[in-house]
Amino acid sequence: SAVISQKPSRDICQRGTSLTIQCQVDSQVTMMFWYRQQPGQSLTLIATANQGSEATYESGFVIDKFPISRPNLTFSTLTVSNMSPEDSSIYLCSVLTPVQGQSYEQYFGPGTRLTVT
Amino acid sequence: AQSVTQLGSHVSVSEGALVLLRCNYSSSVPPYLFWYVQYPNQGLQLLLKYTSAATLVKGINGFEAEFKKSETSFHLTKPSAHMSDAAEYFCAVSASGNTGKLIFGQGTTLQVKP
Numbered sequence: 179s180a181v182i183s184q185k186p187s188r189d190i191c192q193r194g195t196s197l198t199i200q201c202q203v204d205s206q207v208t209m210m211f212w213y214r215q216q217p218g219q220s221l222t223l224i225a226t227a228n229q230g231s232e233a234t235y236e237s238g239f240v241i242d243k244f245p246i247s248r249p250n251l252t253f254s255t256l257t258v259s260n261m262s263p264e265d266s267s268i269y270l271c272s273v274l275t276p277v278q279g280q281s282y283e284q285y286f287g288p289g290t291r292l293t294v295t
Numbered sequence: 296a297q298s299v300t301q302l303g304s305h306v307s308v309s310e311g312a313l314v315l316l317r318c319n320y321s322s323s324v325p326p327y328l329f330w331y332v333q334y335p336n337q338g339l340q341l342l343l344k345y346t347s348a349a350t351l352v353k354g355i356n357g358f359e360a361e362f363k364k365s366e367t368s369f370h371l372t373k374p375s376a377h378m379s380d381a382a383e384y385f386c387a388v389s390a391s392g393n394t395g396k397l398i399f400g401q402g403t404t405l406q407v408k409p
Binding site: 182209211219220221222223226235236270272273274281282284285286287288289 | 395396401
């Protein structure tokens with residue numbers, strides 16, 4: 179299994195500012211992801227955080243708005259840049275870990291609840 | 296492309312009654328399917344997953360789901376609802392295999408009445 183912690187757990191920010199969210203995993207994992215859950219909506223994949231290289235972004239998400247770092251196999255950060263109220267969401271870190279055989283298990287962090295005023 | 300549709304954004308059942316949460320998927324390749332639960336102010340927890348093995352999948356907390364290819368469905372059931380089952384439930388499909396890139400449905404809020 180994998181235990182994921184995120185910091186901060188919540189924040190209220192002013193528009194135009196940036197916030198960096200940290201994701202820490204208790205074991206080394208190959209695959210890390212960032213998801214967004216907008217109010218009253220489902221989860222959407224933002225990007226795959228690649229260790230040692232640039233993140234891979236999904237359609238509709240760009241590096242300038244959501245820069246991601248992945249310095250090692252247990253840690254990643256997501257920055258929400260130049261925030262607007264539309265960025266108010268829960269941001270979740272997720273990891274994929276191998277289990278016995280050739281199967282994988284996916285875990286999600288507790289999320290960071292961001293409110294932009 | 297893959298997509299997931301959850302029928303019913305809110306489902307209300309009485310304690311002890313059958314829980315049925317509906318999920319239909321669309322996938323151009325054999326899908327991997329998942330059900331997650333989200334309790335208030337908590338992260339997502341995996342209930343169960345289908346990865347092309349047995350079509351009837353048993354998960355935690357007494358939940359199970361059946362993969363029906365002919366109906367493109369993966370409905371979640373539990374014979375007897377508990378008050379503690381009240382939560383948001385998400386069905387998800389993996390873009391291709393177990394890649395970690397999940398496409399989620401809109402979610403179903405389960406209310407359990409005493």
